Amino acid sequence: MSKERIDEFLTWRGQLEGPDGIPGQGLDDREAAWERVMDRLREDPRRRRLTGYRIAAACLLLALIPAARLFQDRHPDVAAIHKTQPQRIPPPAQRLTAPPEPKRPVARTPAGTEPTLARTPAGRESLKTASPARMRRPEASLLAVLPAPPDTITAAFIDPVAPKIGLKPLKNKELRVIHLNEIEGAGTPAPAVTATRPGRRINILFQPSLHEIALPPPPSSENPALLKVKLSSSN
Amino acid sequence: MNISDQIEDARSGNAAAQKALFNRLADPMMALCCRYVKNREDAEEILLDGFYKVFSHLSGFRYQGEAALYAWIKRIMVNECLMFLRRRHSFAVLTEAGTETVSREEEPLADLSAAEIFDLIVRLPVGYRTVFNLHVREGMEHREIAGLLGIAEGTSKSQLRKAKLLLRKMLSLKGIQYVQRKNR
Numbered sequence: 001m002s003k004e005r006i007d008e009f010l011t012w013r014g015q016l017e018g019p020d021g022i023p024g025q026g027l028d029d030r031e032a033a034w035e036r037v038m039d040r041l042r043e044d045p046r047r048r049r050l051t052g053y054r055i056a057a058a059c060l061l062l063a064l065i066p067a068a069r070l071f072q073d074r075h076p077d078v079a080a081i082h083k084t085q086p087q088r089i090p091p092p093a094q095r096l097t098a099p100p101e102p103k104r105p106v107a108r109t110p111a112g113t114e115p116t117l118a119r120t121p122a123g124r125e126s127l128k129t130a131s132p133a134r135m136r137r138p139e140a141s142l143l144a145v146l147p148a149p150p151d152t153i154t155a156a157f158i159d160p161v162a163p164k165i166g167l168k169p170l171k172n173k174e175l176r177v178i179h180l181n182e183i184e185g186a187g188t189p190a191p192a193v194t195a196t197r198p199g200r201r202i203n204i205l206f207q208p209s210l211h212e213i214a215l216p217p218p219p220s221s222e223n224p225a226l227l228k229v230k231l232s233s234s235n
Numbered sequence: 236m237n238i239s240d241q242i243e244d245a246r247s248g249n250a251a252a253q254k255a256l257f258n259r260l261a262d263p264m265m266a267l268c269c270r271y272v273k274n275r276e277d278a279e280e281i282l283l284d285g286f287y288k289v290f291s292h293l294s295g296f297r298y299q300g301e302a303a304l305y306a307w308i309k310r311i312m313v314n315e316c317l318m319f320l321r322r323r324h325s326f327a328v329l330t331e332a333g334t335e336t337v338s339r340e341e342e343p344l345a346d347l348s349a350a351e352i353f354d355l356i357v358r359l360p361v362g363y364r365t366v367f368n369l370h371v372r373e374g375m376e377h378r379e380i381a382g383l384l385g386i387a388e389g390t391s392k393s394q395l396r397k398a399k400l401l402l403r404k405m406l407s408l409k410g411i412q413y414v415q416r417k418n419r
Contacts, residue, residue: 026262028275033283034257038250040287 242298245290253290260305261286264312266353270368271316273357281319285312313373317365317383324361347406355405363398370395 027033238259244252264285268278288311296307347355356364365384369375370391375383377391384391 027265027279027282030258030261033261033279034254036283037257037286037290038253040283041253041290 238301238304239298242293242296242304246293246296257286260308264308267309267312268316270353270356270372271313271365272319277319281315282312285315288315309373313369320361320365321384355402358405359398359401362394363401366391366394367398367402 238256241252241256241259245256261282265278265282268281268285269275272278272281285308289308296304298304356367359367366380369380369383370377377388377395380386380391381388386394
């Protein structure tokens with residue numbers, strides 16, 4: 001289209017511009033129109049706030065998902081670590097206090113029996129093991145390694161119904177005192193405590209009778225974990 | 236109070252300043268909306284939507300003179316009109332017309348009052364009217380119009396051509412009626 005034809009319409013712009021350009025084309029009720037605009041503007045902050053809360057909630061959810069996954073990934077490691085640690089049982093309500101006499105190592109008897117103490121005529125204290133038939137098998141055969149002070153290792157054998165058995169000497173029986181770690185099987189490393197501290201005292205506390213059995217003096221430093229206990233026989 | 240102070244007060248949320256600005260620009264913007272939309276109620280709705288956007292985004296507007304403010308508000312109103320028309324009509328159905336020659340014997344459009352011009356424009360079909368308004372009134376190029384309406388550039392040109400032909404026909408008829416009235 002030619003330029004003249006285009007320009008003929010452009011002159012209309014000037015005629016239509018300005019407040020007098022189009023008489024009678026304004027708002028019929030300006031006040032009412034303004035009120036409606038104001039109402040919409042007042043509603044807007046509330047709507048924006050709600051939108052803001054929704055966006056914040058969505059962002060929080062999105063942030064929690066990787067955190068939950070991270071925790072989930074960590075949790076098996078934590079559980080695995082706990083599995084390798086020895087099970088710990090809270091210390092018993094009653095515990096034996098340190099006896100005034102010099103302490104001697106205590107022998108651990110085989111399972112199903114309860115050690116008894118008897119004095120031989122020579123004055124040597126010996127450990128007697130009662131026959132299994134006489135004793136009632138303890139119901140709770142749980143050995144626990146309790147958190148101990150640095151200079152002692154304490155183990156508690158919980159036997160609520162263990163009868164009191166008098167000490168009877170055994171004849172020519174030797175018991176080897178082993179550390180609890182050695183029970184778990186071959187290859188278990190030697191306990192660091194007894195290996196490095198030969199003079200260490202080992203007390204085994206039996207609950208609820210709480211017998212502390214005194215054993216012969218500790219062995220030489222060559223093999224501190226190995227104790228020879230001479231028992232007298234009575235049966 | 237000059238308009239720049241009015242803008243600053245309105246930007247800070249002063250209701251009185253906002254109302255003064257609204258009163259100043261409501262009538263011209265209403266006339267603009269009526270050029271695009273025949274129905275006055277629809278035009279008023281578009282006007283209110285437009286002013287809501289103006290005051291919502293006034294904080295982001297950088298005042299560089301009254302002309303710039305007017306152009307900015309006018310652009311918002313035109314966009315609102317186009318959005319309204321797009322919801323009601325599909326500009327995609329507009330087709331390119333064949334070349335139509337205009338007789339040189341027809342007089343160019345002139346000596347018409349604003350009301351008469353406005354009346355002519357409003358009577359145009361929506362497609363013609365929209366393209367005519369955007370090109371002639373708003374000064375947009377066909378490429379821009381095509382982007383706004385979602386049509387081809389050639390379609391925009393053909394629509395404008397058709398609008399002008401129709402306007403000329405209407406003016407011719409008007410002229411004849413005017414002459415006949417005068418002769419009576």
